[in-house]
Amino acid sequence: MNYIEVELKLEPDYSEILMAELGEAGFESFVETDEGLLAYIPENDFDENELNKLTAKYQDLTAIAATWKSLERRNWNEEWEKSYEPIEVSNQVRVRATFHEPDPSFKYDLLIQPKMSFGTGHHETTWLVMNEQLSLPHQGFSVMDVGCGTGILAILASKLGATHILGFDIDEWAVENTRENFSMNNLPSKTEVFQGTITEVQKGQVFDGILANINRNILLAEIPTYVSHLKDGGWLVVSGFYETDQVDIERCAEENNLKKIRSNTRNQWACVVFEKLNNS
Known part of the structure; x- marks a missing residue:
């Protein structure tokens, strides 16, 4: 393609x-x-x-x-390398390519080599989600990355201490790219990625945290399914939609046993963090 x-x-x-x-x-x-x-x-x-x-x-x-x-x-990497610059998030995360020298002043050093995959870090929503991840517990967590793109969010989750990662995307290039980026960042063996959608995640498989940077319509359709894969007290970070759509996202989340923790915006794009309420 x-x-x-x-x-x-x-x-x-x-x-x-x-x-x-x-x-x-x-x-x-x-x-x-x-x-x-x-x-x-x-x-x-x-x-x-x-x-x-x-x-x-x-x-x-x-x-x-x-x-x-x-x-x-075959032309993509050449074009990308001509103009790609590292991305910095909250003075803690630096996303760079292999041809950039590491900067030891950043706590988290992420390597990517995208092949036309969404999620280089330059888009507002990717930046917003990474910024929220820095304030969320990850140590020893299982985390699912919905629509993983380059795998950048899953890579940060691993560097923040997550021990089991599952990512998936409908785009075969994204899946191939995520696997390469996982390898470059030395992610642990309990890291999985597949081509497909949330419907192919095994029923009964639950996570401590879920990252979903997609778009408004998919989020509204799939939030109930995300909740079914989220442990009580677990967190869900959603982005990929405008500020004007935030009220619809929050209403859908509230109807599905989620409590809003906080939200943030950047150049008209929005990101919201939710927590799953206990069923008891």
Whole structure:
């Protein structure tokens, strides 16, 4: 499967809002450039008319030009390496590629080599979830990463002390990439990843914590299932939706025996932490 690379030339002030719009339209990865933005979407999901409508929406606000091309799988690492910069979260986590030197001032050093997978750390929602993970208990925990992308959230969970990790994604590239990234970060043997959805997680298998950085509609449909795989008192972190959708997410969680612990936002994206209430 090939990907489409869209190059947007625009003013820097509009990069964040365009990433948000493109994320809703199915684009999975983004790289900011000196001239604007590169965005990536599976070729089968690309709609040129939708792209034209989106750029036209902002023509009155800023000069914007969009071009696109089909990007073969083998070209991705080369393109990514040209512009990828490490990501830093709360002065504790640094996500870097193998060609970056480690920085000992950061407590948690994460290595990734994405292959068009969502979750390089640059997207607001990935940053938000990692930031929340730093305040949650992980030591000795079992953690499930729903829609794992590059596996970055699961890798941080392991570095925070989780001893059993399960990740899955519907994208075969994401699964392949997660396995490679798990290996690069020396994750323990009790680490699993498979291609599929939450429906393929064994019934009765429960976790101390669940990470779900997906999108509004999937979260609303799957939160009841997440709860069935969460231990009493366990935590659930959800992101991948706008601030305006947060009320719907919280209502669904409350209806499914979850208590809101806290929430955070970053450039119009939201993240919420819940705790499963005891059944007794």
